[in-house]
Amino acid sequence: MSNPEASSGRVTRAERLSPTEIADVTTLARAAGDTDGADPFDEHVLLRLRDPDAPAVHLTARADDGTLAGYAHLDTTDAATGVGVELVVHPAHRRRGTGRALARGVLAAADGPLRVWAHGDHPSAAALAVDLGLRRARVLWQLRRPLTAPIPEHPLPDGVTLRAFWPGADDEEWLALNARAFAEHPEQGRWSPADLRVRLDEPWFDPEGFLLAVDGATGRLLGFHWTKVHERPGSARIGEVYVLGVDPSAHRGGLGRALTAAGLAYLRDRRDLDRVMLYVDESNTAAVALYERLGFARWSAHVNYQSA
Incomplete structure (x- = not known):
């Protein structure tokens, strides 16, 4: 609206x-x-x-x-x-x-x-x-930060490695991980294979910018940082922390911070971008605090109104 x-x-x-x-x-x-x-x-x-x-x-x-x-x-x-x-x-x-x-x-x-x-x-x-007669039910913030500012260094946890997403091979396991990571999210946690496929077919999709955190011993996916680049004629290019998720079993080990930093570095170094944005629910205080510590600041708000 x-x-x-x-x-x-x-x-x-x-x-x-x-x-x-x-x-x-x-x-x-x-x-x-x-x-x-x-x-x-x-x-x-x-x-x-x-x-x-x-x-x-x-x-x-x-x-x-x-x-x-x-x-x-x-x-x-x-x-x-x-x-x-x-x-x-x-x-x-x-x-x-x-x-x-x-x-x-x-x-x-x-x-x-x-x-x-x-x-x-x-x-x-x-x-x-x-x-x-609609009530204000949910607020989604857009946060932004310059990529010209230093990106904090956060090493991966021991035994965890990063690799790019493999379309076709990783789809099923990633969907299961996404569902676990966003079990309480009203949209993201309910993605179907069709929801994933339509985005993999988008012109902006780049598998190199879809970073997966993998358990080096088992090969199991533990987390991911899917980045996106917005390019529109007449507008400056901007990167996005499109989806960032960590398996609940891997929480509190610093993986979320490491994945965020790795994605920001990718957008800066590999895509030559100087700014980045993301969306986060106002109610997700832990995520908001993480992003603010990484240098993000509020840019705009998107409000969901619902029937009373």
Whole structure:
């Protein structure tokens, strides 16, 4: 949900979008992200947009001349946890009512409780959430640090080595490790083979930047640091601590710090980047403390609103 006070226009519903409509939504999202300083959709929505078989409800708001003024994406795949919603309005069409028109469309289309993300925690999004009777349920922080600053040295625990991810060979064991490491996480711990595969097929994927910590004696995976590089025309390149996880059996041995430092060094030395970001739940105080000790500072907040 991104600054949803928007231009008036008709709102239509569809179960899938045409390639032209997908391109329009992508262009709209890029314009909103450039204006607001935060992309209006998370990666999950962008991947589903490009998948014609992904079940979703698409709401589009167009101005009188046919220009796409706003869009809402409803993820209907998990009725137990509610309908996931992300909503955006083009910066040139704001403060004319389409944000509220889209919100009314969301309420009419949703069959179950709502989970709505407001990327960037914009005041207009917060005001709309109040009007819709949604409560502030979760905060995801984006942290950043310069890679030009020294990276603390944290050696790997004894008997642990690092290697790159082997697509195809490591998939099953990594998914099991990911599930253990994120057993309490509402999204990450539930990845399926399809969730992994669609990301391995993305243009940004680099197996050399997917670092695995391995028990040297048994070959068992103990942890991982999956890095990502964001490259977009007109924007500076930035690295990301995409996913960092440690098997619960390997906690408290310094592996998380060592993996973080190794990934940061990879982004600096192998990818020639000068800054890096990551996302972490506000409630995960241990992770927040770890990242702050490693030089990260808060950059922005993303808020999840839910039905009361």
